[in-house]
Amino acid sequence: xxxxxxxxxxxxxxxxxxxxxxxxxxxxxxxxxxxxxxxxxxxxxxxxxxxxxxxxxxxxxxxxxxxxxxxxxxxxxx
Numbered sequence: 001x002x003x004x005x006x007x008x009x010x011x012x013x014x015x016x017x018x019x020x021x022x023x024x025x026x027x028x029x030x031x032x033x034x035x036x037x038x039x040x041x042x043x044x045x046x047x048x049x050x051x052x053x054x055x056x057x058x059x060x061x062x063x064x065x066x067x068x069x070x071x072x073x074x075x076x077x078x
Contacts, residue, residue, distance in 0.1 A: 005036045013041045 006029065013027040025043030032039060050063045071077075 002032075006032070009036065009039060009041060013043070017043050 009029055010027045013029070017023075017025055017027065022043055024046050026046055026049065028042055028044045030040040047063075049065045051066050052061050053064050054061055
């Protein structure tokens, strides 16, 4: 049920952001361990997630969003 609530929340939030002409944002939700009615949602600028990486192939810098590894044995996932 959590996955369904999260997906619906992200989809609805994305729709609200687009409807209000907020583009270039990624939806975010906080307080996910509580009741879905108490979640705090919003948008995070996509550019704030990016890092500059040197490209040795073309000799140019490029922007990328670095991947993060998640430990599924952490308390949040248990």
